Amino acid sequence: MSKQSREKDRSDAGELNLGLGGIFKGLGDLVEKLGELAEKGGELTRSGEIRSPGGEKGLKGVYGFTVKVGLGGEGLKVEPFGNIGKDAVSGRSVVHEFREPLVDVFEEKDYVLVVAEMPGISVKDVQLDLQEDLLCIEAKHGDQKYRKEILLPGAYAREKMEVSCNNGVLEIRCKK
Numbered sequence: 001m002s003k004q005s006r007e008k009d010r011s012d013a014g015e016l017n018l019g020l021g022g023i024f025k026g027l028g029d030l031v032e033k034l035g036e037l038a039e040k041g042g043e044l045t046r047s048g049e050i051r052s053p054g055g056e057k058g059l060k061g062v063y064g065f066t067v068k069v070g071l072g073g074e075g076l077k078v079e080p081f082g083n084i085g086k087d088a089v090s091g092r093s094v095v096h097e098f099r100e101p102l103v104d105v106f107e108e109k110d111y112v113l114v115v116a117e118m119p120g121i122s123v124k125d126v127q128l129d130l131q132e133d134l135l136c137i138e139a140k141h142g143d144q145k146y147r148k149e150i151l152l153p154g155a156y157a158r159e160k161m162e163v164s165c166n167n168g169v170l171e172i173r174c175k176k
Contacts, residue, residue, distance in 0.1 A: 061082070061083060061084045061095040062082040062083050062084070062099055063080075063081075063082035063083075063084045064080070064081050064082050064102070065080045065081065066081070066102060080100065081099070081100050081101060081102040081103075082099055082100060083095055083096045083097070083098060083099040083100065084096070085100075097145060098138075098145045098146055098147035099144075099145065099146050099147075100146070100147065100148050101116045101117055101118045101137070101146045101148050101170075102116070102117045103115065103116045103117075103137075103148055103150060105150060105152070105153075107153055110175065110176075111173045111174055111175045111176070112152055112153060112154070112156070112173070112174045113171065113172070113173055113174075114135065114137075114150060114152075114170075114171070114172040114174065115169065115170070115171055115172075116137055116146075116148065116169075116170040116172075117168065117169055117170075118139050118144070118146045118165075118168050118169075118170055119144070119168040120141050120142065120144040120168055121139045121141050121144060121146065121165060121168050121170065122141070122165050123163060123164060123165035123170070125139045125140055125141040126138070126139045126163065126165065126170060127139070128158070128161070128163065128172070130156060130157075130158045130161065130174075132155040132156075133151060133152045133153070133154055133155045133156070134149060134150070134151060134152070135149070135150045135152055135156075135172070135174075136148070136149050136150075137149075137150070137170070137172075139170070152174060154176070156174040156175070156176065160174065160175040160176070161173065161174050161175070162175070
């Protein structure tokens with residue numbers, strides 16, 4: 001089998017092409033999608049997973065981002081999620097114990113709605129800590145561990161929060 005046909009087979013099988021051409025193609029595709037978002041408004045989400053050769057016991061990193069753009073390119077917001085980040089001291093990439101979930105915050109008329117995507121989690125697995133306008137979400141179930149700090153648009157009382165979770169989608173309503 002020729003090198004060219006092996007590369008085509010890998011490409012057809014959905015394997016990631018990490019060659020220089022693959023990286024530039026990926027960046028080109030991303031820039032094109034961001035241009036479309038700027039014109040029409042919308043959201044773009046990409047994610048992936050990295051595993052070490054050790055399998056289950058080995059290193060497992062999850063990464064991703066969401067880009068949200070309002071109509072006409074207004075209000076660009078890039079939100080990372082996953083458990084891969086930079087070490088504050090060395091600046092090197094590290095895999096953290098907790099994943100950072102994808103979170104959206106919606107300001108409604110009578111409350112603020114926080115929606116967090118945490119697959120494998122139910123409401124009994126969630127711990128919330130609220131200090132005025134800072135909400136910390138932690139959730140653990142088996143190997144799934146999530147943690148996220150969210151700055152809310154105002155101060156809220158823990159007693160006035162309503163929490164629900166359905167199919168790994170956590171909803172928190174913070175009422176004044």
